[in-house]
Every structure is written in structure tokens, then in C-alpha cells.
Amino acid sequence: MITFDDVVKVYPGGSTAVDHLSLELPTGKTTVFVGPSGCGKTTSLRMINRMINPTSGRILIDGQDVAGQDDALLRRKIGYVIQHAGLFPHRTVLDNVATVPMLLGKSRKEARTAALGLLERVGLSAEFASRYPAQLSGGQQQRVGVARALAADPPVMLMDEPFSAVDPVVREGLHREFLRLQKDLGKTIAMVTHDIDEAIKLGDVVVILRQGGKLAQIGTPQELLDHPADEFVAEFVGRDRGLRSLSFDTAAGLPVRPLTADLLLDEAGRPVSWGDGEPTGGTFTVEDSLRLVTDLAITSPVGIAVRVDANGKADGLVPHHDLVDHLAERRAAK
Amino acid sequence: MNLSYLFDAAHWSLTADGSIPQLILSHVWYVVLALIIGTIIALPVGLYIGHTGRGSFLAINAGNAGRSLPTLGLLMLMVTLLGLGLTPVLIALTVLVIPPILTSAYAGMRTLDHRVVDAARGMGMRPWQVLFKVELPMALPVMMSGFRSAALQVVATATVAAAVGLNGLGRLLIDGLAVNDYSRVLAGAIVVAVLAVVLDLILALAQRWIVSPGLR
The missing domain is CATH 3.40.50.300 (P-loop containing nucleotide triphosphate hydrolases)
Known part of the structure; x- marks a missing residue:
């Protein structure tokens, strides 16, 4: 010291x-x-x-x-x-x-x-x-x-x-x-x-x-x-x-919704694209920062960030209104 | 005027008094002595001024003053004061070599990258370690160029020794002029010129050897 x-x-x-x-x-x-x-x-x-x-x-x-x-x-x-x-x-x-x-x-x-x-x-x-x-x-x-x-x-x-x-x-x-x-x-x-x-x-x-x-x-x-x-x-x-403060929180506490049929997967369960051919624009894991999730939700053509597990298999969705709710709760908790 | 004196084998005898090899030897002797004495005086002063920044007025003006001082005039003054002999010659020649050595030692130390010196201190080198392990090796290229210029000047100017009865290659010039033997004068001029080139070549090689490749 x-x-x-x-x-x-x-x-x-x-x-x-x-x-x-x-x-x-x-x-x-x-x-x-x-x-x-x-x-x-x-x-x-x-x-x-x-x-x-x-x-x-x-x-x-x-x-x-x-x-x-x-x-x-x-x-x-x-x-x-x-x-x-x-x-x-x-x-x-x-x-x-x-x-x-x-x-x-x-x-x-x-x-x-x-x-x-x-x-x-x-x-x-x-x-x-x-x-x-x-x-x-x-x-x-x-x-x-x-x-x-x-x-x-x-x-x-x-x-x-x-x-x-x-x-x-x-x-x-x-x-x-x-x-x-x-x-x-x-x-x-x-x-x-x-x-x-x-x-x-x-x-x-x-x-x-x-x-x-x-x-x-x-x-x-x-x-x-x-x-x-x-x-x-x-x-x-x-x-x-x-926004930068979000870099220090991980996505671990972020609630996700179950996958829907709109998200097309390959045989290993990895996301390929949305049903109408729109790209997913990237994915996140629980270890990534809230900042990345926010960025994905904003840039996604359908306004939904896709979560994957360690093997790259899709395991949840975060629409950006869920993210906004989570950020509001996070703010209230501080 | 012709080259007959230069190419006469009798003038290249190693044993005969006043032969070209003997004159070269005495000439080199004056040069080396003047450079050694001049370095012993000018190097520490230049390093000190460069290291501390104190007295830089002296370092800058020594260069200009030294260049404007006529060596032959100074030699005559010294002979008047001290009588004939090696001492007045060495004093005159030393005064000639001090300015370039002092100025270049000063400049070499002044132009060092202060960040490198800061790093050396910050890593825990003691002041003398900073000087010998970092500052001097880095200043060496500039210092060597000053030393080489001093050496060239003194090789040419050491001919004045003959004007007060000493040897050196000046003998060929002064004796040749005295008896209107221009072949001898020409031989003296050529040998001095060749000697200067050879000396500079040797110093250039020495510089390659002692200066780190990282500074080239």
C-alpha cells in the first residue's frame, strides 16, 4: 500500500x-x-x-x-x-x-x-x-x-x-x-x-x-x-x-424471454438470422457488459438482443423495452 | 615545381636525420601531445558545463574565440615569454584544440534526450552511473566529431613548430621556402595532407568501434 x-x-x-x-x-x-x-x-x-x-x-x-x-x-x-x-x-x-x-x-x-x-x-x-x-x-x-x-x-x-x-x-x-x-x-x-x-x-x-x-x-x-x-x-x-457506467455491470442479472420461432437457428442451436432474413447483429453472454447488451438492442433491426451460452447456443432474448425496465430498476437500487 | 623531392628514396630513410619518416614521427608526436593535453583540459570542463548547464556562455564563446586566435601569433608570444623549446609550441597547439573539444563535449551533453536521463535516474542509477553508462555513451558521436575536427586542425597547424626551430613536417615547408626548393615545399604539403586524411580515417574507425550501433 x-x-x-x-x-x-x-x-x-x-x-x-x-x-x-x-x-x-x-x-x-x-x-x-x-x-x-x-x-x-x-x-x-x-x-x-x-x-x-x-x-x-x-x-x-x-x-x-x-x-x-x-x-x-x-x-x-x-x-x-x-x-x-x-x-x-x-x-x-x-x-x-x-x-x-x-x-x-x-x-x-x-x-x-x-x-x-x-x-x-x-x-x-x-x-x-x-x-x-x-x-x-x-x-x-x-x-x-x-x-x-x-x-x-x-x-x-x-x-x-x-x-x-x-x-x-x-x-x-x-x-x-x-x-x-x-x-x-x-x-x-x-x-x-x-x-x-x-x-x-x-x-x-x-x-x-x-x-x-x-x-x-x-x-x-x-x-x-x-x-x-x-x-x-x-x-x-x-x-x-x-452509458459508460454500464460497462461495469454484467448481463448476469438481466431477465431474458424464451426463444421464439422468429429466430432461425442452425442444427447446433446457434442463431443464424431473424425469420425475415434480418441479421441478428451479434450476441452476448451473461459475462458481457450491460453496455454491450444495450448496444445490441439498439442496433438490432428488430430491437431484440440475443443471448447465447458458452457454446454459442441461443438461450434467451432481451427486447429493448425489457432492458429499459432493467436499467430503471438498476437506477432505483443505487 | 615537381615531385622529385617526394619520390627520392634518400628522403625516406628511417635513420637519416630530417628524413620524411622522422619528420612524420615528430609531427605526429606534437599532434598527439596537443590532443591529449587539450582533451584532459577541455573534456571535463565541457562535460561539466553541459551536464549542469552552468557557464554555457563560456562554452559557446570559447569556440568563437579559439577560432579567431592566430596560432602563429600566439606561438611567437609564447616563445618571447618562455624562450624556445617544446613548451611554447604545445601551448599554442593546445589552445587550438581546446575549443572544438570543449564545444562538442558541451553540445553532446546538452542535446541528450532528457527523457532517457530521467528514466536512468528513475530506475535507480547513481549520478556517476548516469554519467558513464548513459550520458557519455549517448554524447559520444557528437564528442567524437569535435575531436576529429580538432585533430585535423592540429595536424595542419603543427607545421608552425618548424618556425621556432623544432621538427615536424613544417621543416619541409620552411626549409624549402628558404632555399627556393619548391619540390620540397610540395612534398611537405602533400605529406601533411595525406597524414591528415590517414589520421581522420583512423579516428573514423575508432568511432565505429566505440560508438554503439544503436546511435548510428
């Missing part, structure tokens, strides 16, 4: 970057700092590994004040990923990844062997090992950046806008891999982004800061979407927050 205890950062010249910030980043979870520029999110992140020292207040990692610790030793225990990756251009991909283990005293051979395993872990084949950063695409560089930060298996990771320098398609892929990796590794991650959608997608906890380094709200993505603390947060999370 990372604890901010009444942390203040005033830069020389008098501008306040972080204003009496107190919060906790839970162990094994991803906490995303988000806010407009000048809200002190990067400053907050960089105070965790003492790249910046607070003016007052304390930051503790698992109860230990970072202020009392040797800078370099502290940082070797904390993974560090930055925008554009910041890879060493004069070192091969493999040696970039091997950097921290070697700083910690591992032999070159040992560090390189471990590095090779990590490259695979972030989805890069061994052929990349001997390349130099300039020979990689932006997305590949960022993967190496993540592998490098993971190399010494640090319990804590700091990620400063790690995915903002790549194009949207590549970013989408990196997001998926990030979530997959974090599911396996369960690191305590502090991430900074200016993109609220990224924060909602990747964060277990989202910290919204406002200009002048004040905490606006902290909570799970769904809490922020459903119950923004004030106008600023509501504005910041965006106009379609109601």
Missing part, C-alpha cells in the same frame, strides 16, 4: 503543484491519477520514488517513509515507465531490460536470461532481443519499457503516461496486454494519464485531481461515473458517463 499523508509540493517561485493530498493506493491494484494539465498528477507520481521531494507531508510504501531511504536503492525496488519509454538508445533491447537486475548485482548472463523471458511476457519474440530501440516502432518500444520496469520484479510500478505516445489502435492493444499482465502479476501500480477513458478502463481506483493539486474525488471507475462528487468531476468524466 502506498500512502500519501498530507503531502504538499510548492515549487520555487510559489506555484502549488500538490495541495494537502492524503490518499491510499491499495496493494495489488492499479490506481490512476487523472486530471487537467497543471493538476499535479505527474508531480504526485514522481514524489513516490523521490524524483521530486515533497515540501511537507509524508509518502509511505507499506508503512515505510520514502524520505528516509537511499534514492537509488529505493528506485531499484520501484518499476518506472515513462512516456516514449525513454529506452537507452545505445543498448540493445535485451540489455535495456537487463538494466535494473544488473544494478542490483546480478551477473550479465543471469540478467540477460531473465530479460529474454520478460520480452516474451510483454509479447515480443526473441528476435527483438539484439535490436536497438531506434529499430522498433513506438508500441514495441513501450513494451520494452514495461519489460524493463518489470525486470527486477518490483512490487510497485510507476507509469507516467505510458500509452499516450502511440496511435489509438496500438494503444488499444497495449491496454489489453496491460490488463492481462496486471491480472497475472498483481503489482501495486500508480499510473498517470490525462485521458479519463484510459483511467476508467485501466484503473481499479481512479484519483481525479483539479488544478492546483487538489483532490477532486477518489473512487472506483463506476463510483465516479455513477456518483460524481461535484460539477467538475461530472464534467471531467464526460457527458455519456451513464
Whole structure:
């Protein structure tokens, strides 16, 4: 757990970057700092590994004040990923990844062997090992950046806008891999982004800061979407927050109607089309989100979303008026 | 004017005093000494200024001042002050090589990608590890180009040593002019030019060897 205890950062010249910030980043979870520029999110992140020292207040990692610790030793225990990756251009991909283990005293051979395993872990084949950063695409560089930060298996990771320098398609892929990796590794991650959608997608906890380094709200993505603390947060999370909040509920509680003869099935029971030849336009399972079901019901030519089981066999129908009733009940329950 | 002096085998004897090989040797000796002393003085200063950003005024103006200083004039001044010998020559030549080495060391450090340096610090490198493992290797291509330009300048200019009674390839030029032996002057000019090209080639090879392929 990372604890901010009444942390203040005033830069020389008098501008306040972080204003009496107190919060906790839970162990094994991803906490995303988000806010407009000048809200002190990067400053907050960089105070965790003492790249910046607070003016007052304390930051503790698992109860230990970072202020009392040797800078370099502290940082070797904390993974560090930055925008554009910041890879060493004069070192091969493999040696970039091997950097921290070697700083910690591992032999070159040992560090390189471990590095090779990590490259695979972030989805890069061994052929990349001997390349130099300039020979990689932006997305590949960022993967190496993540592998490098993971190399010494640090319990804590700091990620400063790690995915903002790549194009949207590549970013989408990196997001998926990030979530997959974090599911396996369960690191305590502090991430900074200016993109609220990224924060909602990747964060277990989202910290919204406002200009002048004040905490606006902290909570799970769904809490922020459903119950923004004030106008600023509501504005910041965006106009379609109601719809996006549906991403966090599954279709498990959604009542379905029995199949009708209008839905044509193949011999395995999988939906083919509606009786008049209209396509079903996609299906959902109980594990999919309410957002997907809503989308299916809206786009379906007959206004009905089709549910299937794990084998793809149709097992229920949701007409969109049922969905509207369910959403109204869900709203009343909150 | 002809090439008879250059192609006369007697002038290529390894043992005869004043033969071309011996003059090359003394010439190279002045060049190497000036480069070593100049590097020892200019490199740390340039790195410090580039690393800290303090005194960049000095680094930028050293380049301009150095270029406008006439080496022959400085040499005569040093001889007047210190008398004849190797020291005044080395001082004049060292003053010549300092500006390009200092300026390029400064420029190499200044133009580093600060994000890479930030990453190095953030990963837990100590300041000296950041300098030797990250900053210096990255600044090396720019620094090497400054060193090569210093080497070329000093190879050509080391001929002034002969003006104050020392050896070096300047002997061929000055003695040749004194006795109107233009064949000898031409031989001196050609050997200096070839020496400059060969030295630059050696440094280019050295650069290939010490600069990471990732920076090419």
C-alpha cells in the first residue's frame, strides 16, 4: 500500500503543484491519477520514488517513509515507465531490460536470461532481443519499457503516461496486454494519464485531481461515473458517463424471454438470422457488459438482443423495452 | 615545381636525420601531445558545463574565440615569454584544440534526450552511473566529431613548430621556402595532407568501434 499523508509540493517561485493530498493506493491494484494539465498528477507520481521531494507531508510504501531511504536503492525496488519509454538508445533491447537486475548485482548472463523471458511476457519474440530501440516502432518500444520496469520484479510500478505516445489502435492493444499482465502479476501500480477513458478502463481506483493539486474525488471507475462528487468531476468524466457506467455491470442479472420461432437457428442451436432474413447483429453472454447488451438492442433491426451460452447456443432474448425496465430498476437500487 | 623531392628514396630513410619518416614521427608526436593535453583540459570542463548547464556562455564563446586566435601569433608570444623549446609550441597547439573539444563535449551533453536521463535516474542509477553508462555513451558521436575536427586542425597547424626551430613536417615547408626548393615545399604539403586524411580515417574507425550501433 502506498500512502500519501498530507503531502504538499510548492515549487520555487510559489506555484502549488500538490495541495494537502492524503490518499491510499491499495496493494495489488492499479490506481490512476487523472486530471487537467497543471493538476499535479505527474508531480504526485514522481514524489513516490523521490524524483521530486515533497515540501511537507509524508509518502509511505507499506508503512515505510520514502524520505528516509537511499534514492537509488529505493528506485531499484520501484518499476518506472515513462512516456516514449525513454529506452537507452545505445543498448540493445535485451540489455535495456537487463538494466535494473544488473544494478542490483546480478551477473550479465543471469540478467540477460531473465530479460529474454520478460520480452516474451510483454509479447515480443526473441528476435527483438539484439535490436536497438531506434529499430522498433513506438508500441514495441513501450513494451520494452514495461519489460524493463518489470525486470527486477518490483512490487510497485510507476507509469507516467505510458500509452499516450502511440496511435489509438496500438494503444488499444497495449491496454489489453496491460490488463492481462496486471491480472497475472498483481503489482501495486500508480499510473498517470490525462485521458479519463484510459483511467476508467485501466484503473481499479481512479484519483481525479483539479488544478492546483487538489483532490477532486477518489473512487472506483463506476463510483465516479455513477456518483460524481461535484460539477467538475461530472464534467471531467464526460457527458455519456451513464452509458459508460454500464460497462461495469454484467448481463448476469438481466431477465431474458424464451426463444421464439422468429429466430432461425442452425442444427447446433446457434442463431443464424431473424425469420425475415434480418441479421441478428451479434450476441452476448451473461459475462458481457450491460453496455454491450444495450448496444445490441439498439442496433438490432428488430430491437431484440440475443443471448447465447458458452457454446454459442441461443438461450434467451432481451427486447429493448425489457432492458429499459432493467436499467430503471438498476437506477432505483443505487 | 615537381615531385622529385617526394619520390627520392634518400628522403625516406628511417635513420637519416630530417628524413620524411622522422619528420612524420615528430609531427605526429606534437599532434598527439596537443590532443591529449587539450582533451584532459577541455573534456571535463565541457562535460561539466553541459551536464549542469552552468557557464554555457563560456562554452559557446570559447569556440568563437579559439577560432579567431592566430596560432602563429600566439606561438611567437609564447616563445618571447618562455624562450624556445617544446613548451611554447604545445601551448599554442593546445589552445587550438581546446575549443572544438570543449564545444562538442558541451553540445553532446546538452542535446541528450532528457527523457532517457530521467528514466536512468528513475530506475535507480547513481549520478556517476548516469554519467558513464548513459550520458557519455549517448554524447559520444557528437564528442567524437569535435575531436576529429580538432585533430585535423592540429595536424595542419603543427607545421608552425618548424618556425621556432623544432621538427615536424613544417621543416619541409620552411626549409624549402628558404632555399627556393619548391619540390620540397610540395612534398611537405602533400605529406601533411595525406597524414591528415590517414589520421581522420583512423579516428573514423575508432568511432565505429566505440560508438554503439544503436546511435548510428
